[in-house]
Amino acid sequence: MIAKHATSDTELLEEAARKAKHQKYVLRLYVAGMTPRSREALRTVSEICREELAGRCDLEVIDLYKQPTLAHREQIVAVPTLIKKLPLPLRRFIGSMVDKEKLLVGLDLIPRTP
């Protein structure tokens, strides 16, 4: 009984992972002007979009200096901030995104290493 249940859970997870592979990603990168940090973040995120999410990535880069009201709406405090709007759950990343591995893990693109 227990074993069967466990199998079904695993199956569910596997299915979710299969689905994720085809899921569309909606990413928003908020920056404040084109600082070196902004540029670095943009480079990393663009790379991920190109390499891991080819064809299913909706990335938008927003300069808060130009659209300051969005900072309030999106609860931005630190910049650069990358928000993964879809797939759920919503997740935020702040910083210059130097750690690509961490970012990939956070975006559920590679499994978390124990």
Added chain:
Amino acid sequence: MARQTHTPSTGKLPGVEKCPTGIRGLDEITDGGLPRGRPTLVCGGAGSGKTLLAMEFIVRGIRDYGEPGVFVAFEETADELSRNVSSLGFDLDKLVRRRQLAVDHIRVERSEMEETGEYDLEGLFIRLGTMIDQIGAQRIAIDTVEVLFAGLLNEAILRAELRRLLRWLKDKGVTTIITGEQGEKTLTRHGLEEYVSDCVIFLDHRIVNQIATRRLRVVKYRGSSHGTNEYPTMIDQHGLSVLPISSLGLDYGASTEHVSSGVDRLDAMLGGGGYYRGSSILVSGTAGTGKTSLAAAFIDAACRRGERCLYLVLEEAPAQIIRNMASIGFDLGRWVDKGSLRFHGVRSTLYGLEQHLVTLHKLVSEFHPPTVAVDPITNLMVVGETAEVKSTLTRMIDFLKNQGITALFTSLTEGGGPAEQTEVGVSSLMDTWLLLRNVEMGAERNRLMFILKSRGMAHSNQVREFRLSDQGIQLRDVYVGPSAVLTGAARLVQEARDKAQAVSERESMARRRRELQQEQALTRAQFEALHLKTAALDEELHTLEAEDQTRRVTAAGEQAELARAQGADGNGGLSKKGAKRPADRYARA
């Protein structure tokens, strides 16, 4: 806004320009308000009123000084804030609609955030900048920025950014309040005080003897004089109020006007007119000596004069006092109905000493009573330490004195202790001190009253018996006899005895007088009789003399006739002899 940005921090300006908070008392302590265009740190423990102070600073700035403001909340949403302060009569939504206020809730959720690499808080700057520019804010409150320390892991970045934020706000010329949670050994948990060098205010909320007291202290205020003490603070339906210690100088006026104590004979004992207006009167005594009655008499008299009165009762319910005092002829209820008497009845343990003091302040400033009674001050003893109570009472008395209020305090003396000592040691602050005392004698207790001191008036040194009747308070002379001082029934008995003695003395006197008078009359009668007898004898003597004369004349005539008849010539010798003999005989008879 711009004018402050040009002010160098090391400038030679006469003083820091002030930005009034509108919070009662705080502007007095800070000599006009917070430093304009600079950040002020408000720190304190949980529930010490940081958020309220910050919010009042913004809302009062808008309402009272026409300075738009921004409130940035890290812990509460705009809706929550709005609800929380609506009980204080602040309508945030209306102010927001009028574009005088901007509220932003900044949410930093650790769980949904990951840090990869370096970042800055430009997002926060943009948000604040947008709001400030939208409404032209001159004030901003940030409550509390320390939440960022929980949300963001890179403390080095955070600290640098906070420093930049405050610098930036300073450059924008907005007067800022940032709040911070109290740390264990530091003013704030994350050392915010190192970024804010202009003004730091510390709020304290401590529990002593299970009673909470709030204090406020200006830890530092660069470039301005400020009060350095801990000031009692209160939060009530009107918001925060800070209580500056009443003026430290002793410069209150001294009135020569008298106000009646409500007891005629007591007025007479106090040099004719009663207490001085604006003086402090202490009535002390053990339980049941009539302290409250004396206070009621004083209040009744003040109300009769048409003055407003404030009666702080800390032991009995006002209704009970009204009932009890009606039984001795003081109808306080009608003054309450007329609005000239206001009771304020609370248990002394309801809140801390400061709160009592602040309450008194508020009541006095609302009601402006020229007469105040506090009954009894000793009940405040249980609320704090003796030193604290004394300092609070000192402030209370000073405050009332400065307002020119005639204040009467009652003080309960514990049985057995020295009567000439108040439990709270405030007697030296009092101008007039009436001591009430119970005397037990002849199976009854009687009340005695005397004036222990009364500054500046020729007061009586006599002990009086203090009697309560349905006609009010009466003072009677006590019996001062050779053996003892007597009161009550003993006095009456002694007086009766004295009276009887006096009567009997009077009677014996009268008797003695009568006796003497009788004796006098008798003597006078005897004297009269003797006088009469003398007169009678006198008369008889005269008669005899006359007879003798007649006889002698007759005899001489007969002799001469005989001689003539005998023809003798020598009548000299013979007549002499002959004349002498009968005369002698008569005289002897």
